[in-house]
Amino acid sequence: MVKGLASLPKPRWVKLLLLALFLVTLWLSRGLGLFDKLVALVMLGYSLKYIELHVRRDIEVFVLTGLFLVALSLVFSSQPLAALLALLVAFIHLLLLLSLDIQLSRAWVKQLALWLLGLAPLALALFVLAPRLPPLWQMPNPSSAQTGLSEEIRPGDISQLIRSDKLVFRAEFAKPMANQQLYWRAMVLDQFDGERWRRSELAQQPQRFSPASAEPLNQYQLLLEPADGSWLASLNPSSLTAGSGQYFADKSWQRRQDNFTRQLFQFDYLPAPSSETSNAAQLTLAKQLPAQLPAAIVELAEGLQQGLDRSASDYAQRYLAQLEQWFMARPFSYTLNPPAYPGLRGIASFLFEQQRGFCVHYAQSVVVMARLQGIPARMVAGYLGGEWEQSEQLLAVRNYDAHAWLEFWNGQTWQRLDPTAWIAPDRVENSLQQSQSTAEQWRNLNGWGKRFWYTEGMSRLRYWFAQADYWWAKWVLNFDQQRQLRLFASLMAWLPGSSMLMLTASMLFLGIVVTATIFAKPWRWRLPAKPVLALRWQLWLLARYRLRREAGETLAAFVQRVERQAPQRAAALKQAVDGYQQAQYHPSK
Known part of the structure; x- marks a missing residue:
């Protein structure tokens, strides 16, 4: 029988509690994906193993299973705090294994911690030097570690998404960018059935990216979080310079690799073209509307085009300017908690009755009004702005920055138009948290925990956490073969005359020397008399x-x-x- 600290009390009520938790876990995991179910099964086995810790082998199996679950936990969350917690749990399991052979004490706990810290320099050297090989297999996507926009949008979807503060991506710029330029274009939705906006098959045709100008205005790097879709929210137009991505006919980017890991992509932000070609079928699709539109909407569209020359080259701009004046003359307001506007009647209710809405309601209404007059227009979903974590250099974009606007064809190119700017210009000029009205609305939609976390007094702590998370993801999670080779190249340029073999051997030797020095503790040595x-x-x-x-x-x-x-x-x-x-x-x- 196992004796000592590893022999834990197991009264009958503990066994009954574990059995009840087993049944509850099975019931709660019924709607999970395959990967989540397998992890839940291992966790159940780990918990139930506690009931039969009788001999040494039981403890060893218990500890090894716990260490396996620690590794699995990092699949669901790769944040620095999650890594620290995983390290702490692994340390506790090692102590449990050690307790089988010795009587634990504070001195032993301290000694084990010092041994692990002493091995850190050698572990760091091996991390940098070990070849960064691609994975030999792919794991199923964990459903609980994802966030982002869905491929179909109803008017109320984005307004629900903004209640979340989950991080979507971080962007690091080579040069400062104005907030008004930060329209992160994720997907184009050009099909409308009266209830939902979808992406058409024409928009999903892969294309080769051909920039109109090779000279970029700026360069930026995206660190994407796990997401439901493979969208690459980017500034338009942008050329992908590093990372695996695919360009499509609607001028959107998607990542080719799995979307449940944090990934780095690099882009060149290019000047907008003065003219471009557009598929005739795309323009035809961008004019289509469902049947049985409410008569009030049709009458409004007809009234606004009175006096305008439909054959003029600037007809689209003039008509939309008329529509802007119509909105500005009425008491429309911007709210993060709008009423429900289902279907086509919801558009009429928004325009003529409630006149309170979110970005998607304004964008949807203007697209419908433009299509009624034969102007090709389409909905665009993505993100607007973000929170600067380093002034004009590092930007964090979260779920609550989700936004919708539209693009219309002006005869030469697709031109962006954001009707939210007509009603709430402060939301366009600033991020959601920087705009006083929207920030207060967002806090009122959430519990006291988020309200406290986003107060001014917690801004410095949020900044520290954000910096730690960004550098952890950039230099640890995304330290791939390409970044490793770039690091070696920069070190060899800094140390002229050195070779790859000499550099590798020197770094490994340095790690061994530092680790050996920590264990030897020469600062405690005293010369004999x-x-x-x-x-x-x-x-x-x-x-x-x-x-x-x-x-x-x-x-x-x-x-x-x-x-x-x-x-x-x-x-x-x-x-x-x-x-x-x-x-x-x-x-x-």
Whole structure:
């Protein structure tokens, strides 16, 4: 039987509680994906193993299963705090395993912690030097670690998404960017059935990206979080320079790889083209509307185009300017908690009755009004702005930055139009948290925990957490083969004349030396006194002549034996022994 600290009490009520938790877990996991169910099954086995910790082998199986679950936990969350928690849980399991052989105490816990810290330099060197190979297999996507926009949008979907503060991506810029330029274009929705906006098959045709200008205005890097879709929310137009992505006919980017890991992508932000070609089928689709539109909407569209020349090249701009004036002349307001506006009648209710809405309601209404007059228009979903974590350099975009606007064809190119700017210009000029009205609305939609976390007093702590998370993801989670080779290239340029072999060996040697130094603790070393050093020297010299002091032999007896066997060495030994005894037993004389 296992005795000591590993033998934990297991009364009957604990067993009944674990059995109840087993049944509850099975019931709660019924709607999870395959990967989540398998993890839940392992967790159940780990919990139930606690009931039968009788022999040493049970403890070993329990600890190994716990360490396996620690590794699995990092699949669901790769944040720095999650890594620290995983390290702490792994340390506790190691202590449990150690308790099988020794009686644990504070000294042992401290010693184990110091050993692990001592191995950190060598582990860091191996992390940098070990070849970054691609994975040999792909795991199923964990459903609980994802966030982002869905591929179909109803008017109320985005307004529900903004209640969440989950991080979507971070963007790092080479040059400062104005907030008004930060329209992160994720997907184009050009099909409308009266209830939902969808992406058409024409929009999903892969294309080769052909920039109108090769000279970028700016460069930026995206660190994407796990997401439900493979969308690459980017500034338009942008050219992908690093990362695996696919360009499509609607000028959107998607990532090719799995979407449940944090990934880095690099883009060049390019000047907008003055003209472009558009597929005739795309323009036709961007004019289509469902049947049985409410008569009030049709009458409004007809009234606004009165006096305008439909054959003029700037007809689309003039008509939309008329529509803007119509909105501005009425008491429309921007709200994060709008009423429900289902279907086509919901559009009429929004325009003529409630006149309170979110970005998607304004964008949807203007698209419908434009299509009624034969102007090609389409809905665009993405994100607007973000929160600067480093002034004009590092930007964090979260779910609550979700936004919708529209693009219309002006005869030469697709032009962006954001009707939200007509009603709430502050929301377009600033991020949601920087705009006083929207920030207050968002806090009122959430519980006290988020309200407290987003107060001014917690801004510094949020900044520290954000910086730690960004650098962790950039230099640890995304330290792939490409970044490793770039690091080696920069080090070789900084150390002229060095080779890859010399650099690798030097870094590995440095890691070994630092780890060995931590274990040896030379700062605690104390040099012996001169008499002790003199005696040790004489003993070492005599050992070379095969005269060694035997176990239990006194110094006086050893001197006498040396006088008999090697009288020429006895005088020096006797002098060293006398000095040692004088220092040890008569230090004041």
